[in-house]
Amino acid sequence: MSADLELVTLEEAARRTGKTPHNIRDYIQRQRINKYNRQGEQIQRAKSGELRVSLRELRAFLGHVQQATSKHQLDGLHDELGFHSVPEHQRTKHVHRLHPYLGKFIPQLVEWFLARFFSPESRILDPFMGSGTTLVQANELHLHALGIDISPFNCLIAKVKTDQYDLIKARAEILDIERRVAALNTAQHATLPLFPEDDPAQTAQSLLAACTSDYLKAWFAPRALAEMLYYRALIPQYTYQDLLKVILSRAARSARLVSHYDLATPKAPLPVGEQYWCQKHKRYCTPIDNCLEKIHAYSEDTARRLAAFARVRSEKAVVVLQGDSRTLDIRAALTGTPFADQRFDGVFTSPPYVGQIDYHDQHTYAYELFGFPRQDALEIGAKRAGKSKRAQEAYVEGIAAVLRNVLRVLKPDAKLFIVANDRFNLYSQIATAANLQIVQRFERAVTKRTGRGDDPYQETIFEMQQAAAT
Ligand SMILES: C[S@@+](CC[C@H](N)C(=O)[O-])C[C@H]1O[C@@H](n2cnc3c(N)ncnc32)[C@H](O)[C@@H]1O
Structure with missing residues (x-):
């Protein structure tokens, strides 16, 4: 078997x-090729010096990528915009991995455009801010940035990514709260100030008894839920409360009673302790029963990521607004911020695609934990609204309304870059409805990073300008 696989070390490969x-x-990491030991057995974790990969698998994978790339070049796709060779750690550099978010764009794409079409000190607006990728990259390039999103949790993620921290204090708080939650399972619990009961089991029971969310009770094992509720109860005692909320949400996402291979879109919770065949680990697994190990995994990681961003972070203004980008009075909302009475030089944004993602639903655990007000009904292009002709018409109206609204705060010659998968050919209509002209289109191949397939799909970056200004 090993001979067929042509096993080699990473360096040799x-x-x-x-x-x-x-x-x-x-x-x-992206599961394009497997991990083996020296004997040719597939493994999850390699002991030091043991890891091997199969040259055959690797060559097959690279051949497939090459074919896809050539096909895309023939299809007129932009050479530089595929970012195929950007490794995972750069795609998820510093704060970009503070919390998972389905539908974010790759930071290198934002960098590519911002660096070419804008200069330091420019003011950039993203009316579909999502998790804040545009804001983070604009800041790194010394541009000022404003982001707007309908989802309060997305706004929290973006704010936490772009906030400035006293890093020593932030780290101390992150580790302190983790230590206190860990103590919930030990005798030291008696010394915790928030819950004076001397019996940890009693504290856990009272937290669980006070929980009124059916969702939380169904999707988490009792121990995991007690740890989450305890962490949540401690948050008000700290300075960096938003940061701690994001860490807890990230941990909660991974502590749900779901299979390891289905974290992004699980349909229903699994029973506590029930074994299932894990497509990711190729063995029987059981759902996680605690949250602490995830809190532990993400605490140190978060502190490290904040420190990494601090090294490249500029002092430029970053403002996050929660609201419906179709109707928000942006000018009024900016009163008292560094953008009061300012106009913006450009837009870099990726609107939702038609009927693809429910942006609130992907973070239901966070909405249930923190009670943020949900604004699902105001999402443009939500998955639940489908892809019908009617849904497409509503989409055109919605995106055009956002563009018309942001034009009120843009300079007349502002450039708008809109990243879209325009499979229904709606963006010409959208441009017309917003009195914009499409100046240029950049076609790019996107290789799905999280899915199991290697099938790239195509995205267009539309450059637009106000019709009168061109
Ligand atoms: C494709 S995502 C943006 C992802 C972002 N580029 C990133 O990298 O994280 C689209 C975003 O549009 C937001 N959205 C949908 N309808 C909106 C509306 N009416 N007003 C403002 N934001 C809206 C969604 O909540 C979602 O976060």
Whole structure:
């Protein structure tokens, strides 16, 4: 078996294929190729010096990528905008991985456009801010940035990513709250100030008894839920409360009673302790029963990511507004911010696609935990609204209304870059309805990073300008 696979070390694989060991690790992480031990058995974790990859698998994968790339070049796709060779750690650099978010764009795409079409000190607006990728990258490039999103939780993520921190204090708070939650399972619990009962089991019971969310009770094992509720109860005692909320949400997402391979869109919770065949780990697994190990995993990681962003963060203004970008009075909402009475030089944004994602639903656990007001009904292009002709018409109206609204705060010659998968050919109509002209289109291939398939799909970046200004 090993002979067929042609097992080699990462370094050897890199040398034989003209890649770097980093690239090879990235393919493993994205599950494009498997991990083996020296005996040719597939493994999850390798002991030191044991990890092997299959040259055959690697060559097959690279051949497939090459074919896809050539096809895309023939289709007129932009060479530089595929970002195929950007490794996972750069795609998720610093704060971009503070919390998972389905539908975010790759930071390198934002960088590419902002660096070419704007200069430091420019003011950039993203009316579909999502998790704040545009804001983070604009800040790194010394541009000022404003983001607007309908979802309060997305606004929280974006704000936490772009806030400035006293890093020593932030780290101390992150680790302190983790220590206190860990103590919920030990005798030290008696010393915790918030819950004076001397019996940890009693504290856990009273937290669980006070929980009124059916969702939380169904999707978490009792121990996991007690830890989450305890963490949540402690948050008001700290300075960086939003940051702690994001860490807890991230941990909660991974602590749901779901299979390991289905974290992004699980349909229903699994029974506590029930074994299932895990497509990710290729063995029987049981759903997680606690949240603490996830809190632990993400606490240190978050502190490290904040520190990494602090090294490249500029002092430029970043403002996050929660609201419906069709109707929000942006000018009024900016009163008292660094953008009061200012006009913006451009837009860089990726609107929702038609009927693809329910943006609130993907973070239901966070809405249930923190009680943020849900605004699902105001989402443009929501999945639940479908892709019918009627849904497409509503989409055109919605996106055009957003563009018309943001034009009120843009300079007359502002450039708008809109990243869209225009499979229904709606963007010409949208441009007309917003009195904009499409100046240029950049076609790019997107390789799905999280899915199991390697099928790239196509995205267009529309450059638009006000019709009168061109
Ligand atoms: C494709 S995502 C943007 C992702 C973002 N580029 C990122 O990297 O995280 C689209 C966003 O539009 C937001 N959205 C949908 N309808 C909206 C509306 N009416 N007003 C403001 N934001 C809206 C959704 O909540 C979602 O976060």
